[in-house]
Amino acid sequence: MRKEENFLLNRLKLLFSTPKRAFLSAFALIILLFGTGIFIGAKAFAKEPHPPQNTAALNSDSRESQNNSDNPASLSDNNSQISLDSAKETALADAGLSSADVTYTKAELDYEDGVAVYEIKFYTADCEYEYEINASTGAIRSQDKEWHDLPHPAENSGNTGSDIGVDxxxxxxxxxxxxxxxxxxxxxxxxxxxxGSMKYEIEFYKDGMEYEYKIDASTGEILEFDSELDD
Incomplete structure (x- = not known):
């Protein structure tokens, strides 16, 4: 036993026999103690009970968050829109007309500069109307009214003889x-x-179609005609 103690004492003296050896020995001892402390702490933490996480609830919350971001109905009230019928009523009220007075050629939701708008287009026997209605506020963004190029009595005053007449x-x-x-x-x-050629230019609408005719004013012969979907 005495020999073992002397051996250990001699080894310690050897480790600290010079300043360099003393520094390295002290540094190694610090590293050893630090590593031992980390190992003991990790082992103790592993033994402590931890409450299980509710993964089902987390997944449900994640799915709900994703659905809300994809569903426009879940957005704030600032993004709510008026209906297409409300947009039509706004345009008609501004024009001073009722739905029975007009024929719609366009009524749809569109986007202008990132703003949702309803594009409303309709006509009467005298005029064509175009409106852009803000889909969020219902305010009129733009409007246009164009009179049809209908005949006036003075235009036909010189037509006599073989002229078939506008009717x-x-x-x-x-x-x-x-x-x-x-x-x-x-x-x-x-x-x-x-x-020297006399003719009538006739245009009319029917069931969403636009028809155009050129008719000889003397003979009633159809010179040209065309039909297309009214946009």
Whole structure:
């Protein structure tokens, strides 16, 4: 036992025999103690009970958050929109008309410069109207009113002799489309004289379609005609 103590004492003296050895020995001892402390602390922490996490609740919250971000209905009230019917009523009220007075050619939601707007377009026998209604506030962003190029009595004052007349021209155009004059809404019925040729330009709407005719004012012959979806 005495020999072992002397051996250990000699080893310690050897470790601290010079300043350099003393520094290295002290540094190694500090590292050893520090590592031992970390090991003991980690082992003690592992033995402590921890409450289990409710992963189902976490997943549910995550899914709900994702659904809310994808669902426009979950956004704030600032993003709520008026209905298309409300936008139509706003446009009609501004024009001083009722729904029975007009024919709609466009009524849809669109975006202008990042702002949701309703584009409303309709016409009467005399005018075409275009509106942009803010879909969030219901305010009118823009409006336009254009009068149809309808004939005036003075335009036909020089037409005599073989001129069939504007009413006959309208009847010919409507009949060619398979309608009567009372079935359609005319937007243009104009007499023109160009390089000695006399003709009527007739335009009308029916069931979302626009029809255009050019009719010889002397013979009633259809010179040109076209039809397309009204946009």
């Amino acid at each position: 006959k021209a309208k009847s010919i155009a409507a009949g060619h489309g398979g309608f009567s004059v009372t079935d359609v809404v005319f937007s243009k019925a104009k007499f023109e004289k160009d390089h």
